[in-house]
Amino acid sequence: MSNNTSIRRHTITALVDNEPGVLARVVGLISGRGYNIESLNVGPTQDPTISRMTMQVPGDDRVLEQVTKQLNRQVDVISVTDLTRESFLNRECILVKIAATRKNRSEIIELADVFGGKVVSAQNDSMVIQLVGEQQHVADFMELVKPFRILDVSRSGVIAMGKE
């Protein structure tokens, strides 16, 4: 079955009833197949009784098509889209705590500036940078600050929306 299919990262977004148990149901359907959810974001929409879930799951196209159908079948899931098939916007917000000395502080600030990031906190030996951007943009930034010693990272998880 998995012979002719490709493995890639799928960005799946679902509108669900804002009720207890929905998250467990959705996550259970995915984890029950041995797939790991790399990133997950949940929040209410303009209608407070409806939440949007955005998930990133690396996996086989066919299996994820089946997962999408199974999600759609759930009573408390209103709609599901695998955005991977269309053009869509993705954004992620991160907070990175970086070890900073007097010497390299300006270098880090410069780097953050280039990426449109913002210093949101500065201590004697560290600083926290906030960055919002496309997933790739965020990944590039993370790669560049690695040499400075990253002390901590907190990520929002990817949020996404179809362009149509």
Add this chain to the structure above:
Amino acid sequence: MRSGAKCTIDALKDAGVKTLFGLPGGTVLDLFDELARAPLEFFLVRHEQGATHMADGYARATGKPGCCIVTSGPGATNAVTGLATANMDGIPVVCIAGQVPSHMIGNDAFQEADTVGITRAVTKHNYLVKNADDLPRIIAEAFEIATTGRPGPVLVDIPKDVQRQMTSATFSGKPERRGYKPVYEGNSKQIAKLAAAINASRKPVILAGAGVIAASASAELTTLARKAKIPVTTTLLGLGGFPDTDPLALRMPGMHGSVAANRAISNCDLLISVGARFDDRVTGKVSEFAPNAMIAHIDIDPSAIAKSVRVDIPVIGHAKSILKELIPQIVTQARKEWLTQVHDWQKEAPFTYDAKEPRILAQYAIEQIYEVTKGDAIITTDVGQHQMWAAHFFKYTQPRSFISSGGLGTMGFGLPAAIGAKAGCRDRNVIAISGDGSIQMNFQELVVAVEHDLPIVVVIMNNGYLGMVRQWQEMFYKKEYSAVRLDQNLRARNEKIQNKPPGYLPDFVKMAEAHGAAGLRVTEKREVAPALRKALAMKRPVVIECITKPDDNVYPMVPPGASLSEMVQGLA
């Protein structure tokens, strides 16, 4: 103002529930207190698995939702197998479960289990009720969800304090869920495409599944098949959806399917699935399934489309309405060449067994059940060899006359399902065909049939083995018979059971009698039909134990992982 418990029982009445199966316990005392005064017939089961299977059997036999009630913790966990059984086969069941008081949830309280967590994966939907005001709506929703779309089990978990909470809430009308909109009407363009494919096809086959029965579409299916002269193969759960006695009937496909059905699938140019989900036991090796055919799939469940096989013409919707729209677009055909080919296959290898065998074969006994009842009975089965033989050697002509756990393959299903079926269809003969392995998994429920004077007949095919497992060990594990013999003699080495004089445990005749039913044992072929006649005439629950040949196999068989064209046939 009413209590949550009263609300629940009233809502069950409003949903049309007349029959309820269950077992009380600490967290459902309030519900049972109300039940005592409710105009419902209650069946007190002896194990909660029995309650879910009875509700399931009732639903399969009547087409109405089955309903059961269990307590928290072990009551709910015991119900899980029955819920999973109903979920796999798409059977409408509503299960009411008690839960510890809200403030104790999550505290490891006595008889607490995370019931909604545990049952999430084995129900179509479930609820934890947090406020009695929601109860009337939730119960109405539970029945709506259980019975519409692809039907399935719904569990409603009600904490004890919610049952005692007073509320003035009511609910009327049709429940609406924005995330739940099953599609009934098929897309007309897709239907026209399917009609064109059928009209152009030279060698079509219909694969009819449980969806035909769920949608009450047997009449339409039969009309279509006869008008367009399309041979029909019926899956295990589709049996009765198309009459086995019709010349177009290919009988069951798949692992233990007929030669005609499997050859027709392997050689057809168009395969039309009506409410069958292409289970792996039906398809064999998927890449070689119907290799030359265009595949059309009618199903109410969009997630069933292309789940295991490629589909060229999907039609999502209710089988009955789709077939109704399809039939007028179909050209009447004779299809002589294809039908001649199919009839040759049918004649060449019908389901058969060694008629000269002096011992009782289960196949023979099942054929006798067919003869004695003249085919007019509801047959329930357990799981294993007898189940396959019950599909082969009884001819089903009416929907809802064959009741079996197909998807989950639950041993212990047959007897409680027969009780549920009989509770819903008192004027029908109900016969549970079982094996000596399966029957022991829920034998205790026989008492319920006795108490309620439900004259079911249980026929145990006793071969002293877990027969289907033994068959696999013989065919695929070099005859290493590990942990498969139920007779006390010749047990596997590691079981360390000393050879004892031939004694057979348990004694099913005595067991039947101890449970208040009649017990008959037959050891000779000539005794089978008289015993069946006698049992049916007794008008009380009867257990017939047939001592059968220990080591017979179910044929034909497509070995696991092989394609349908690689059938092993027993008798050349």
